[in-house]
């Protein structure tokens with residue numbers, strides 16, 4: 559079910575009579591119950607699109623519809639009840655605790671001085687429980703780690719209880735475990751609370767694992783939308799990598815340097831072959847690998863290198879690289 563939709567949307571910034579176009583002819587459907595990831599290179603206009611959807615930056619032309627009605631027909635207050643946003647800026651809210659910040663999510667419903675009703679309280683508790691932040695609810699924000707802060711910001715947005723939840727780079731600055739945890743949490747929120755969740759991210763691998771839909775934004779091109787798995791198989795994922803040097807490897811699910819003359823035949827178990835190949839690509843120039851054959855064994859690792867009559871054995875990739883690097 560579509561919650562937010564755009565038609566021929568042109569986004570950018572207006573200053574006096576001058577307008578600066580950032581992206582043109584954007585057409586999208588943001589669906590309820592799905593986690594959508596917006597990906598694209600730096601400066602392509604992802605944050606500008608988020609601000610346009612929030613009603614902070616007016617579209618240069620075209621229109622956005624929320625629940626079938628033009629976004630412009632909603633007041634800022636009404637929009638705040640429908641769309642909750644988590645931006646990248648760090649909050650500097652003095653001595654507020656985690657619990658107090660989450661409660662601030664109810665402001666669109668209560669007003670600044672509003673007391674929390676039982677219903678408000680219930681939404682706050684639900685948001686804290688969904689984000690597993692109960693154990694830090696009395697902790698001042700100034701004492702929270704980046705991961706804890708990010709979960710608190712998500713909890714505040716959940717307490718706001720809009721049908722649309724938008725997050726601009728929620729995993730920036732987080733470690734690998736927290737990045738996974740936050741994205742899985744957002745997926746769960748989309749599924750369980752039937753919200754339309756839009757996440758701007760540069761985290762391609764985790765996005766592939768968690769997103770239902772990808773939106774790919776590239777300079778001067780229409781927005782490409784589809785299942786991540788479809789975009790991988792039809793090669794459109796490479797739209798994110800305009801450089802000649804990188805491509806997406808559908809087998810490993812990773813961005814890798816393009817392999818052409820570099821590819822040498824390595825025999826052995828798949829995972830071991832993959833990492834030996836990766837180390838060779840990163841460190842050894844193609845001319846040093848000519849007429850070289852490599853066979854690998856695992857547990858324990860053994861690498862056998864053959865060239866003509868010469869055979870050499872290594873017990874680690876480091877030794878193999880040292881040997882190849884020292885060759886004329």
Ligand SMILES: Nc1ncnc2c1ncn2[C@@H]1O[C@H](COP(=O)(O)OP(=O)(O)OP(=O)(O)O)[C@@H](O)[C@H]1O
Pocket residue numbers: 571578580598599600601602603604605606607
């Ligand atoms: N207030 C503004 N007025 C004019 N131009 C702006 C303004 N804010 C951003 N821009 C420009 O809009 C373009 C898109 O910026 P935006 O922040 O939307 O990109 P982004 O895709 O989110 O980038 P990143 O991945 O680096 O966060 C950039 O060229 C930027 O300089």
